[in-house]
Amino acid sequence: MFSSAEIGIDLGTANLLIYTKNKGIVFNEPSVVAIDTRTKNVIAIGNEAKQMIGKTPQNIVPVRPLKDGVIADYDVTAQMLKAMLKKVSKKLGHSLRKPSVIVCTPTGATSVERRAIHNAIKEYGAKYVHLIEEPVAAAIGAGLPVEEPVSNMVVDIGGGTSEVAIISFGGIVSARSVRVGGDKMDQSIIHYVRREYNILIGERTAENVKMGIGHALVNHELQTMEVRGRDMVTGLPKTITLSSSEIQSALKESLEQILEAIQNTLENCPPELSGDIVDHGITLTGGGALLKGMQEWLAGELDVPVHVAPDPLACVAIGTGKSLKMISKLQKAAK
Numbered sequence: 001m002f003s004s005a006e007i008g009i010d011l012g013t014a015n016l017l018i019y020t021k022n023k024g025i026v027f028n029e030p031s032v033v034a035i036d037t038r039t040k041n042v043i044a045i046g047n048e049a050k051q052m053i054g055k056t057p058q059n060i061v062p063v064r065p066l067k068d069g070v071i072a073d074y075d076v077t078a079q080m081l082k083a084m085l086k087k088v089s090k091k092l093g094h095s096l097r098k099p100s101v102i103v104c105t106p107t108g109a110t111s112v113e114r115r116a117i118h119n120a121i122k123e124y125g126a127k128y129v130h131l132i133e134e135p136v137a138a139a140i141g142a143g144l145p146v147e148e149p150v151s152n153m154v155v156d157i158g159g160g161t162s163e164v165a166i167i168s169f170g171g172i173v174s175a176r177s178v179r180v181g182g183d184k185m186d187q188s189i190i191h192y193v194r195r196e197y198n199i200l201i202g203e204r205t206a207e208n209v210k211m212g213i214g215h216a217l218v219n220h221e222l223q224t225m226e227v228r229g230r231d232m233v234t235g236l237p238k239t240i241t242l243s244s245s246e247i248q249s250a251l252k253e254s255l256e257q258i259l260e261a262i263q264n265t266l267e268n269c270p271p272e273l274s275g276d277i278v279d280h281g282i283t284l285t286g287g288g289a290l291l292k293g294m295q296e297w298l299a300g301e302l303d304v305p306v307h308v309a310p311d312p313l314a315c316v317a318i319g320t321g322k323s324l325k326m327i328s329k330l331q332k333a334a335k
Contacts, residue, residue: 005099007088008320009081010137011117013066014159014182014287016046016080017314018088019321025314027088031159033080034062045083054202068160068179069106069134070113071120078120085124098127102320104134106161108177132323133172134158134316135165138285141319142309146170151269151276155262155298156316157288159183162258164265166273174268176261182287185210185254192250193229197240201229210291213244216255218293218300220244251291258288259301266302281305285315 008019011031018027029046036043037059044052053062065076101121105114114131121129135154136146144152147170156163159182165175186206193201201209205227213223223244231238262282269277281304284295289312299306309315 005097006321006324007099007101008137008317008322008324009101009103009121010317010320011066011069011103011105012158012316013064013069013161015313016084017317018084019317020088020092021321021324023092024321025317026091027084028314028317029084031066031080032062032064033076033083034060035076037061042079042083045080045087050204053204066160069158069177070109070160071116074116074120077116078123081120081124098125100128100130100324101126102130102132102324104137104316104320105131106177107133107135107163107165107172107175108161108179132320133163133165133175134161135163135175136167136170136172137316137319137323138163138309139165139167139283139319140322141311141315141317142283142285144283151273151280153265153277153280153282155258155282155284155286155289157181157258157284157286157291157294158316159287162261162286162288164258164261166265166269166277168273173270173273174265176265178257178261180254180257180261182207182210185214185251185288185291188250188254189214189247192246193227193240193242194232196246197229198232199227199229199238199240200232201227205229209242209247210251213242213247214251214291215244215248216291216293216297217248217252218297220293255297259298262298262302278304281307283307283309285309285312287313 006021010017016031030050032049034044034049034052065073071077138156139146139152139154149169152167162178166173189206213225228239289308295306
């Protein structure tokens with residue numbers, strides 16, 4: 001059924017990862033494209049394009065064509081995929097001609113959004129395109145026994161969405177998808193600094209602050225970080241010092257929304273599977289799993305064991321690649 005070129009794609013809001021059967025993860029770069037607005041040509045992609053954010057002339061615009069885990073700009077996404085797959089072909093030393101592609105979609109994606117993802121991959125020249133729900137891919141990538149009749153609970157905190165799912169027998173039993181993730185946390189930090197200090201900071205600075213001194217809602221040793229931005233009154237550059245407790249309060253709302261999604265999913269779980277969750281716990285995947293204190297905070301709030309997957313950032317991409325072998329079983333479970 002499948003051609004020799006089999007690839008899995010994690011089409012993430014923040015990062016795009018490509019997994020091949022023989023080489024593992026061969027591409028892991030930000031889902032950013034720099035476009036020349038005059039010619040509509042792609043100037044740069046991935047890391048190179050991300051470096052340009054906030055630093056380009058007017059005619060070159062860095063764009064993130066994926067929003068909340070789905071395609072916001074179809075044409076730019078198709079161009080980005082083409083450029084990224086070309087980069088992968090160069091790296092592998094051979095062309096990925098008519099590959100079989102499996103790509104993940106958020107649980108809450110509409111049929112229109114799924115069709116857009118399918119068509120964008122197909123446009124590249126893929127022979128087969130299969131869609132798999134993101135939490136299932138994350139669970140496979142984390143090494144959970146998804147095909148067995150036991151409950152596997154996954155919380156995948158990505159850039160655009162947080163996916164919560166209870167999986168058993170290869171299918172989703174109960175799930176929630178909230179459009180809250182790393183990007184929303186970054187925006188919360190930007191708004192906090194603007195409101196409290198009248199300083200405007202960029203997305204990259206906010207992300208660095210989150211990674212440096214961001215904490216989930218747990219007690220911790222106070223940390224500080226110097227941040228540079230633009231004073232909104234004078235228009236001049238200014239340096240301020242932020243504390244980890246300030247960032248914690250800025251992230252509170254986003255974190256509580258993720259917790260609420262987990263609680264709602266657990267409430268809709270069949271009683272037989274609830275016992276498995278108490279025994280086996282919850283597995284965290286995605287970049288949000290790396291926020292300091294996240295594991296400890298969720299374990300305390302939910303009163304069940306919480307584990308972080310071995311490679312949370314790559315889990316979904318690894319899972320998409322591995323699921324090529326079990327696609328027929330997963331499709332039967334989904335029917």
